[in-house]
Amino acid sequence: MTAETLTVSRLGSGGDGIADAPGGPVYVPFSLPGETVAVARVKNHGTILSIAKTSPERAEPPCVHFGPDGKNGTCGGCTLQHAGDALYHAFKRDLVVNALKSKGLVADVAPLVIARPGERRRVVFTARRTEKGMLLGFNQAGSHHIVSIDHCPISSPGIVSRLGTIRRVAGAIATGAEPFRITVLETLTGLDLAFEGVKKVGDRERRAVTECVLATRGIARVTSDGEVLISPERPEIDFGGVIVSPPPGGFTQATKPAEDAMADIVLAAIGKAKRVADLFAGAGTFSLRIARKVRVHAVEGEEKALKALDHAARNTQGLKPVTVEKRDLFRRPLMASELKAYDAVVFDPPRAGAEDQCRELARSGVKTIVAVSCNPLTLARDLAILTAAGYRIRLVTPIDQFLWSAHVEAVAVLEK
Template sequence: MRRPRPAPRPKPQGPPVELLIDHVGGDGDGVAQGPVFVPFALPGERVLAAGAGERRELIELLAASEQRVEPPCPHFFACGGCALQHWAHEPYLAWKVERLRATLARERLETEILPAFGALPATRRRVALHARKGNREAARLGYKIRKSWDLVDIDVCPISDPKIQAALPHLKRLAAPLFEHAKSAPTLHVTLSDTGLDIDISGVERKSGGLSADARMVLAERAAAADFARVTLDGEMAYGARMPQVRLGPAVVRLPPGAFLQATACAEEAMAAFVVEAAAGATRIADLYCGVGTFTFRLAEIAPVYAADSAPPAVQALSAALASAPGLKGVTAEARDLVRRPMLAEELKKVDVAVFDPPRAGAAEQTAELARSKVSRVIAVSCNPATFVRDARRLVDAGFTLERLMPVDQFLWSSHVELAAVFSR
């Protein structure tokens, strides 16, 4: 059997032991009786693993699963960005669906689970690349090594859009002047827009004065040479050639620095199609945690929309984009903290469909108001099944039925799974 390529870190202590892998756990590790967790091991495999305690390292495959495939990335096994490239797509996707079903069961929730949407390789339009000091011409750039603060200096990334992959040498050059201060640990948040790459850089030491004028000049020159659309430092403009923009349904939105977009355009389309279908027939819609309008503009083709989000720049971008989409039923947008000031049941009196797409913490405060309201349909989009089931339980206890749910595998080869769901009274 081919030995997995080990990550560059100290060898695990303790004699190797033979283990039979029973299933794959929540983080993507193989699980043997004990439990003992072994990265890169699959159900039914016999493996030789070293280490002590619950966490071991795979040393050798003694009997490989038929579901094992050759990982497409040369950095896999060391890079911490992906966990499951070695698993065939069908059983991998089925595992994510079953994990989601088990999460629902913990809150006694049952529903129709639709076929899962699965993102394909080379479709990620949004990545966060860590930088470490290299030389004057190029930094080291990539993802963190498993269980380490160091990183794998990547030259390919099969999950990313080809335009991002092609830009890796330019991004390494862009990051090189960011290390004037020893405490700087930059991260390049790269978004592929319709007008080019938008890069917002965080982690540059500011207490010592930030980047010098010379370093900023080098940064701008290298951004221009790479034909990037925009480069910002924690939202502050460092270089701008074109305004990054994307099409969201019928509208063209100019993105504020660091704006949130769904990680892949194809997953966005799948979730938007689900949301629009579920909202059909609405007379007034609330789009809560609307961001820059991922669903807002599409929903406004059905009925008037009240849109709210806690990020004022996102709401401003949404409002400005309304001029690019004539013929909508009407949009009222407000910057509003939906945790501290959720839309109250009394404010929802004229709303018959509510959509919410919260961050990982979920929408507990807003869900409580939806539960008190007379809204007839609620459509939830969630990046965290654990907080989704908490919020879903409250809606069901208030008289809603969880009608159907679509699993969304947007973060390919990770343990992460998302979803879209619809509730009705």
């Protein structure tokens, strides 16, 4: 380890400041462009010892768990609370701009749709039983150390106000000292707690969880690795006026404002299309909204999510026909010949993107394509496939729903 003084020139894609040193770039967490910092350096990683010159863009972090001096350790949930809004918003938009440039794509990139504190309705905690009680919080960056939290400015008030309840339920289900995960989703009927990795959940733990949940309010369901332990209420979320009961731990957009913004773009883009395919449809985030206007074919590889979508469609009045298909689109993408039946196609894949599916879309001639992505790099790769086949990118909109992180969503609208 060596100590040296560096000048930070830019932010890297992970949110760390980058300083150019004789031996190559040095990554300095919690620093900002233009700052001069004294760091303890190990290879290409620098830990701030002091800041000699502070950026005017530096902001006071709103959370005591953030930063190198965070209470009980540095929470790894956020990386950019120290950046002012202008710098932070530009950074998020540039993640999309730079990804497109890396593939030689020229596109109109809209201003960032911003995220605000308290909007996160889905949060994944790590928990572990210790001699002093239950640890509940987030892992420190690059570590298995759990930073115990008592509040969280990104999370919804409905989650933060029930941290004590979540901790008690975790204590009732825990059987050993191994860490486990809890996906917490705030639904219309209460919190949906999905535990993963809890070993040897027996009758005693089930009884303890039941007693704990019945003694309090605000918990709709508790599951362990998909098994329902107790469900006083049916968890419900609203997809544009269609009520859906999501599967335990299933994918849901992290914030409703971001979901609504993405859905608005999707619905505007499909326009007067008469038949739409929604690929990687999940539990119906877009399909069920589209069905308010036009018939839709929803394709998804995860059976429980597809069943939730289908059940909601069948039990909602006023929708256009919704058909569903269970299909692994990575192994078996819809072929160009199948896609020709649709006027518009929407796809929202996991972080790996939809490379093979885009090759079939490129051959299909579908008039309108809407690409929704949580990974600008794979989005750019997929868009390059489509533009090479003659599609024109009409607009790309970056959307923030993972506040103070280095993750950004984007929606691209293409036409042919």
